[in-house]
Amino acid sequence: MNVKLRVWRQKDAQSAGRFVEYEANDLNPNMSFLEMLDVVNDDLTRRGEEPIAFDHDCREGICGMCSCVINGEPHGPEYKVATCQTYMRSFQDGETITVEPFRAKAFPLIKDLVVNRSAFDRIIQVGGFISASTGSAPDGNAIPVPKQDADLAMDAAACIGCGACVAACKNASAMLFVAAKISHLNLLPQGQPEKERRVLAMVEQMDEEGFGACTVTGSCEAVCPKGISLNFIAKMNRDYFGALLKSGGKKPASAGS
Amino acid sequence: MKLDAKIPPGPLPQKWDKHKASIKLVNPSNKRKYEIIVVGTGLAGGSAAASLAELGYSVKSFCIQDSPRRAHSVAAQGGINAAKNYQNDGDSVYRLFYDTIKGGDFRSREANVHRLAEVSVNIIDQCAAQGVPFAREYSGYLANRSFGGAQVSRTFYARGQTGQQLLLGAYQALMRQVGLGQVKLFPRMEMLELVVVNGHAKGIVVRDMVTGVITSQAADAVVLATGGYGNVYYLSTYGRGSNATAIWRAHKKGALFANPCFTQIHPTCIPVTGDYQSKLTLMSESLRNDGRVWVPKKQADKRSPGEIPEDERDYYLERKYPSYGNLAPRDISSRAAKQVCDEGRGVGESGLGVYLDFSDAIKRLGRPKIEERYGNLFDMYHEITHENAYEKPMRIFPAIHYTMGGLWVDYNLMSNLPGLFVIGEANFSDHGANRLGASALMQGLADGYFVLPYTIGDYLASQKPGSRPKADATEFKQAEQETNDRIRRLLSIRGKRTVTEFHKQLGKILWSQCGMARTEKSLKEAMAQIPSLREEFWKDVNVPGDGQDLNQSLERAGRVADYLELAELLVYDALMRDESCGCHFREEHQTPDGECQRNDEQYAYVSAWEFTGVGKSPVLNKEPLVYEEVHLAQRSYK
Numbered sequence: 001m002n003v004k005l006r007v008w009r010q011k012d013a014q015s016a017g018r019f020v021e022y023e024a025n026d027l028n029p030n031m032s033f034l035e036m037l038d039v040v041n042d043d044l045t046r047r048g049e050e051p052i053a054f055d056h057d058c059r060e061g062i063c064g065m066c067s068c069v070i071n072g073e074p075h076g077p078e079y080k081v082a083t084c085q086t087y088m089r090s091f092q093d094g095e096t097i098t099v100e101p102f103r104a105k106a107f108p109l110i111k112d113l114v115v116n117r118s119a120f121d122r123i124i125q126v127g128g129f130i131s132a133s134t135g136s137a138p139d140g141n142a143i144p145v146p147k148q149d150a151d152l153a154m155d156a157a158a159c160i161g162c163g164a165c166v167a168a169c170k171n172a173s174a175m176l177f178v179a180a181k182i183s184h185l186n187l188l189p190q191g192q193p194e195k196e197r198r199v200l201a202m203v204e205q206m207d208e209e210g211f212g213a214c215t216v217t218g219s220c221e222a223v224c225p226k227g228i229s230l231n232f233i234a235k236m237n238r239d240y241f242g243a244l245l246k247s248g249g250k251k252p253a254s255a256g257s
Numbered sequence: 258m259k260l261d262a263k264i265p266p267g268p269l270p271q272k273w274d275k276h277k278a279s280i281k282l283v284n285p286s287n288k289r290k291y292e293i294i295v296v297g298t299g300l301a302g303g304s305a306a307a308s309l310a311e312l313g314y315s316v317k318s319f320c321i322q323d324s325p326r327r328a329h330s331v332a333a334q335g336g337i338n339a340a341k342n343y344q345n346d347g348d349s350v351y352r353l354f355y356d357t358i359k360g361g362d363f364r365s366r367e368a369n370v371h372r373l374a375e376v377s378v379n380i381i382d383q384c385a386a387q388g389v390p391f392a393r394e395y396s397g398y399l400a401n402r403s404f405g406g407a408q409v410s411r412t413f414y415a416r417g418q419t420g421q422q423l424l425l426g427a428y429q430a431l432m433r434q435v436g437l438g439q440v441k442l443f444p445r446m447e448m449l450e451l452v453v454v455n456g457h458a459k460g461i462v463v464r465d466m467v468t469g470v471i472t473s474q475a476a477d478a479v480v481l482a483t484g485g486y487g488n489v490y491y492l493s494t495y496g497r498g499s500n501a502t503a504i505w506r507a508h509k510k511g512a513l514f515a516n517p518c519f520t521q522i523h524p525t526c527i528p529v530t531g532d533y534q535s536k537l538t539l540m541s542e543s544l545r546n547d548g549r550v551w552v553p554k555k556q557a558d559k560r561s562p563g564e565i566p567e568d569e570r571d572y573y574l575e576r577k578y579p580s581y582g583n584l585a586p587r588d589i590s591s592r593a594a595k596q597v598c599d600e601g602r603g604v605g606e607s608g609l610g611v612y613l614d615f616s617d618a619i620k621r622l623g624r625p626k627i628e629e630r631y632g633n634l635f636d637m638y639h640e641i642t643h644e645n646a647y648e649k650p651m652r653i654f655p656a657i658h659y660t661m662g663g664l665w666v667d668y669n670l671m672s673n674l675p676g677l678f679v680i681g682e683a684n685f686s687d688h689g690a691n692r693l694g695a696s697a698l699m700q701g702l703a704d705g706y707f708v709l710p711y712t713i714g715d716y717l718a719s720q721k722p723g724s725r726p727k728a729d730a731t732e733f734k735q736a737e738q739e740t741n742d743r744i745r746r747l748l749s750i751r752g753k754r755t756v757t758e759f760h761k762q763l764g765k766i767l768w769s770q771c772g773m774a775r776t777e778k779s780l781k782e783a784m785a786q787i788p789s790l791r792e793e794f795w796k797d798v799n800v801p802g803d804g805q806d807l808n809q810s811l812e813r814a815g816r817v818a819d820y821l822e823l824a825e826l827l828v829y830d831a832l833m834r835d836e837s838c839g840c841h842f843r844e845e846h847q848t849p850d851g852e853c854q855r856n857d858e859q860y861a862y863v864s865a866w867e868f869t870g871v872g873k874s875p876v877l878n879k880e881p882l883v884y885e886e887v888h889l890a891q892r893s894y895k
Contacts, residue, residue, distance in 0.1 A: 012806060030643075031533045038535055038757070045755045045810060050802045053809055055323065057496040059536045060637065062421055063327040078640075085640045110467055111807040118444065121324050125436035129429035130388045134308040134706045137379070137386035141343065144397025154390040154415060157422060161326055190388045 001027045001093040005040065007052055008100045013109050019098070029089035033076060034059065034066065036088055053112040061085040061225060064160030067167070068113055069100040074164035074223045082162060082225040102167035106174070106210040117163050119209040120177060126205045127198035128181045130190050143189050150188070157184040158226045165220035165228075171212025176220040178206050179236035180228050186239055196243035203240055258513075260865060260880045263667040264368045269886045270350075273372040276668070277711055281718035288313035290722035293713070294461055294476040296448045296503050298325030300420070300698060301681025302482030303427035304705030310431075310439035312710055317474060318431065319443045319463060321498055321812075326428045329484060329496035330701060333420025334541035334634065335404060336412035337384075337698040339377040344401050348409040350374045355887065357696060360406040360586050361661070361689020362839035362853060363861070363889050364516070366882065368668060369686045376707040377699050381413055383706055387426040391415050402630075404694040405542050406586035406894075412695045417541055417633045423698055427705070447812065449743075450736040451479065451507040451677065454726045458507075458677035462736045464744075466812065469805040471740050473733035477717055477725045478676045480709065481507060482701075485660035485682040487520060489820040489827065490772075491764025493657035494526060494539040500816040504664050504683050505823050512672045513865040513878060515685035516662035517823070518831035521692055521840050522773050523658030524590035527641055527651075528610040537656040538641055540613070541634055542694040545583045547618035547627065548651070550574050550590070552611050556601035562612055562650050573597055581894040588691040588840045589852075589894060591655035595773045596851065598654075605652045614650035655773060659697060661688040661840070662830075665865040665880075669712035670704060673865075676720075678713060680704035685863065690839025744804045747814045752797030756813045759794045763817070763824055766790070771831050776844045780832040787828065788872055791821040822871055829866070829875060836860045848891075857889050 002025045010017030024040050031039075034056050041051035057065040066083040070076035076086040091097060099113065107115040145153075157180070165176035182199050185191035191198070214233060221230045265276040283291065291314050295306040298320040306318040320328065340353040353374040358365060381399070385391060392400040392414050401410040415422040434440040443463070450462035452473065460475040486501035487493040508514045525540045551572045553565050573593055575582045585593070594611050597603065604610045619627055624647060628635070635646050642652070663685040670678050670686070681701040688696065726732070770783035794817070802808045836856035837846040846854040861884075867876040 028531050028533065030530055032535070035533050035535050039533055042755045042757055045799055045801055046753070048751075048799070048801060050808075051810060053807055057322060057327055057498045058329060058332045059497060060332055060538050061640070062418065063322075063329070063331050063496060065322060065327050080636075081640055085637075087640070087643075089643065114807060117323055121326075121432060121435075121442070121444075124429060124432040129433045130386065131433060132383070132386035132388075132430075133311045134304075134383060134430075134710065135379075137382040140341065140381040140385040140391075141398045143385070145393055146397050147393045147395050150390050150393040150397075153388075154422075157390050157415075157425065158418065160421075161324065184390065185388050188388050188390070190386055 001029055001088065003027065003091060003094070004096040006096060006098045009052070009112055010109060012111055027088050029087070031088050032059070032084060033070065033086040033088065034084050053114050055114050056084055059084045062160060064162035067102045067115060067162060069102060069167055071098050074102060074167040075225055080225055080227045082160070102163050104166045104172035104211070106172065107163060107166065119211070120161055120163065122209060123174070123178060123202055123205045124181065127194070127201040128185070130185060131194060132190070145188060153184050153187040156180045156187070156228065156232050159228050160226060162225065164223045164225060166211065168219040168223040169212065170217070170219070171215065173214045174206050174211035175214040175233050175236070176224065176228055176230070178202055179232040182236045182239060183232040195239065196246055199236065199239045199243050200247060258673070258867060258878045260665070260673070260878055261667065262366065262880055263669060264366070265668065269367060269371050272368050273375055280712065280715035283714045283717050285313055287722050289315055291315065291717050292317065292476040292725065293478050293480060294319065294474055295480045295482060296461065297328065297482035297484060297683070298428070298431065299328035299330035299482060299484060299681060300424055300427055300701030301705045302480070303328065303424065303431050304702050305480055305482060305680055305709050306440055307427060307430035307434050308706050308710045309713070310434035316434070316440040317443060317476065318440050319446045319448060321445065321447050321466065323444055325431055325442070325444065326425060328424060329499050330424045330698070331421045332496065333698055334417045334539065335543035336402065336414035336419045336695040337380065337423060338404065338411050338693070338695040339381045339413060339699065340374055340411060341378055341381060343399060344410045346409045348411050352409065353377060353411065356407050357687070357693060358689070358887050359892055360693040361691050362855065362892055363689065363857070363884070363887070364838050364882065365687055365689030367884055367886055372708065373687050373700060373703050376703045379707055380699060380702045384423060384426050387430060389415060389422045389426045402543055403546050403584060405545065405584045405590070406693040412543070414543065417543070417631060420698060423702065427702070448503045449506065449740045449815070451510045452732050452736045453510050453674060454730065454732045457675045459726050460728060460733060462733070462740050464740070467807050469808070471737055473728040473737055475725055475728040475733065477720055478678060478713060480678045480680060481664065481683050482680045482705070483683050485663065486823060487657045487660050489763070489824050490657040490767050491760050492529065492534060492537050492768070494523060494537050497536060500819070501823055502816050502819050504679070505819040507664060507677060509868050510674070511868070512674050512677055513665035513867055514662070514826060515665035515863050515865045516830065517827045517866065518771070518834060518841055519661035519690050519839065520657060520827070521587060521659040521661060522591045522655045524587055524594055524655050525613060525653045526656035526658070527638065528605055528607065528654040538637065539656070539658060540638060540651060540653055542587070544613060544631060544634060547630070548583065548613040548615050549617060550583055550611055550613055552597045552602040552604060558602070562614070571597070571602070578894045585894045586691060586693060591773055592842060594655055610652040610654045612650035613653050615646065616650070619647065659692055661685065661690060661692055665863070669715060670709055671712070671716060676716060678709060680709055690841055743815070744811065747798070747800050747811060747818070748804060750795065750798050750800065752799050754797050755799060756810060756817050759790065759798060760817045760820065763787070763790060763820060767824055767827070771828050774842050774844050775831050777832065780828050783828045784825070784832065787821065787825045794818065794821055826866055826875055830864055833864065833877065834860055853892070861889070
């Protein structure tokens with residue numbers, strides 16, 4: 001099969017970017033989208049041009065590094081898969097495919113399709129953990145965790161931190177990402193002692209990073225490669241208001257309601 | 258060179274406790290005066306950086322990804338072993354120790370492996386406390402499953418994403434320390450040189466992958482946790498960014514490289530479909546709990562699997578290894594798959610594949626149970642192959658997955674260069690000639706949470722606080738110069754071939770001549786081909802762009818240049834080891850039924866190679882493997 005590509009090329013954060021067209025011919029429908037980009041890049045290199053920069057690593061949908069918007073959709077046309085698990089059979093022969101980076105104020109562009117998602121790390125740094133220093137743990141079975149709670153926590157913990165939720169949202173809100181981590185930890189008995197502190201701090205940091213507010217359109221869940229449920233945002237909001245009341249009226253950051 | 262593994266005296270089960278009680282400590286108020294560099298943020302690096310910071314050391318953590326959470330430990334699927342004996346099925350520290358030694362075909366160090374089995378139980382406790390959502394029974398207690406090479410259920414898991422969840426646990430602990438200011442984080446930074454001052458490792462040279470700026474970082478000790486070198490084969494289950502540059506450059510600065518030819522080939526990966534393929538995807542070994550491996554009895558049988566009646570199928574693992582069956586260890590299962598494909602009984606278009614069939618398990622347990630256990634793996638298989646494994650057996654084939662070899666370390670996980678510590682897959686110490694499933698996660702976290710935090714203190718206590726060199730010392734300037742020169746050289750060639758072409762060609766040489774089966778002839782051929790490919794690379798590679806910004810071609814070129822050197826050492830080692838053991842199958846040495854024939858009299862040692870120059874013969878040092886507890890035996894899984 002053959003396709004035409006319109007790819008966002010931008011030298012760095014300061015330079016202006018633009019779409020550049022490329023042709024990719026004689027493709028096997030069973031090759032992945034990123035393997036198609038590899039082929040295009042090898043051709044560019046042979047012609048002495050700079051290849052298209054894009055983030056990727058595991059190529060099996062778990063590391064969260066790949067981050068393309070394909071034909072307007074973060075991670076492309078298929079439901080519940082990352083860019084790296086998108087295959088050329090999902091496109092039509094002769095189709096023109098538009099490829100862009102994840103765009104959001106909080107994800108500044110580095111080059112071409114590569115953006116900086118360190119804002120996510122900074123949100124985790126203020127509370128996305130259980131403060132259990134190495135060596136302080138009781139026996140693994142000392143604290144039973146009801147199976148349904150463990151399963152639900154795992155559903156939330158499956159988030160790969162790719163940022164597609166932000167890229168899909170018209171407000172570039174990070175609520176799904178933040179809610180997934182808060183829910184994972186707040187659902188477990190081990191996470192209870194820091195429950196309130198966690199949600200208050202993480203929501204505040206989220207706002208500070210410049211992510212927008214949530215208006216519950218659900219576009220985040222629709223593009224999430226792991227299918228993280230919007231319900232976790234509801235849980236986060238509940239935990240947040242509970243924590244706010246308990247904290248004695250500390251002024252709420254605009255937590256997105 | 259005299260190699261001292263510093264194995265503590267005394268009975269095996271007491272060595273670690275006694276050692277911990279006798280090594281030197283660093284005063285709590287002095288700890289913050291020591292700076293420790295940790296390169297890599299996978300299970301080993303992440304857990305080490307977090308634990309060292311909790312102790313009070315000043316830690317700098319480097320990774321090549323945009324976030325520490327992306328390290329390739331994230332992709333481990335099946336689980337983590339621990340000798341908890343929660344299942345009451347007869348497990349114990351001794352049994353995990355013995356299984357690991359035997360699984361490694363008696364080529365690992367007894368004392369290290371025993372320590373690994375001892376601390377395995379602490380890892381589960383630690384991870385549960387961090388909120389790792391392990392699978393649970395309805396009682397709320399932890400669930401287990403079985404893995405290859407063991408007859409007990411000792412594997413803990415979080416669906417098919419155990420590596421991800423354990424890594425997020427370590428990452429979150431690390432992020433907590435970053436928030437507290439104990440760890441300084443350097444993402445998108447690549448280590449390009451180790452700096453040695455007066456014989457001690459005292460820093461690194463790094464390249465900022467976004468700006469291209471080269472800087473030096475000084476420290477009191479350097480920890481490498483940069484993973485394995487399996488990508489030397491090009492096609493592997495590794496992440497595309499995984500590379501050997503940090504350990505290889507350290508090797509060139511004097512660190513010994515141990516057992517480089519011990520490379521694991523995992524039996525259950527999705528077969529290759531075309532030349533464009535960039536990586537291979539693993540299907541977790543846990544699938545072999547419920548899946549049955551088979552091929553048709555007839556050669557070139559092109560019928561679809563459903564049309565092949567039961568009595569025309571060869572469940573070859575169950576036939577050859579009745580007591581372990583589909584759970585035979587990885588090296589044995591991989592070779593068995595190769596044998597049936599060599600006989601012309603392989604399946605799929607290429608004939609390089611075998612079936613992994615769940616129909617019996619689905620009949621026995623029902624589809625929902627199988628979905629609960631392996632749902633995400635079946636989904637992944639579907640995404641890649643467009644086939645439904647609930648209805649049709651999976652097709653699988655072996656692929657490079659892990660490297661047991663790595664930089665040589667002593668019992669303290671310190672290399673022969675004082676101050677250079679190597680942990681996780683980057684070192685060589687615990688898995689011998691073959692690693693058992695669910696043991697990589699165990700070793701990574703054991704090293705990072707429970708071994709290095711103790712043993713590094715013994716070294717630091719001998720270094721005066723504040724005595725580390727400044728980052729503008731001559732040795733640093735020189736290392737920066739070397740780095741800049743190499744980059745300039747790569748960018749100035751402007752040849753005709755891409756980095757990927759060279760990498761693919763190298764991978765083909767290694768896979769065909771030094772893969773699942775090796776002979777003196779094939780190894781000598783590889784030995785002739787690699788240096789000429791390397792020469793061609795330095796003449797004809799094309800690295801576009803400049804060094805002043807994000808340049809992924811340049812990053813890859815540096816790594817492939819290192820593979821072109823490492824590959825030669827790998828083949829050297831395989832040629833020198835004139836026996837078969839574990840993953841290292843020399844066709845000249847096999848038992849009458851085609852199993853590995855070890856030669857304990859001549860080869861019961863660790864080969865630790867010394868770098869003498871590119872293209873020059875490396876010097877072999879031997880660390881004899883002394884077995885005090887275990888009786889060396891022919892491995893049997895029948």
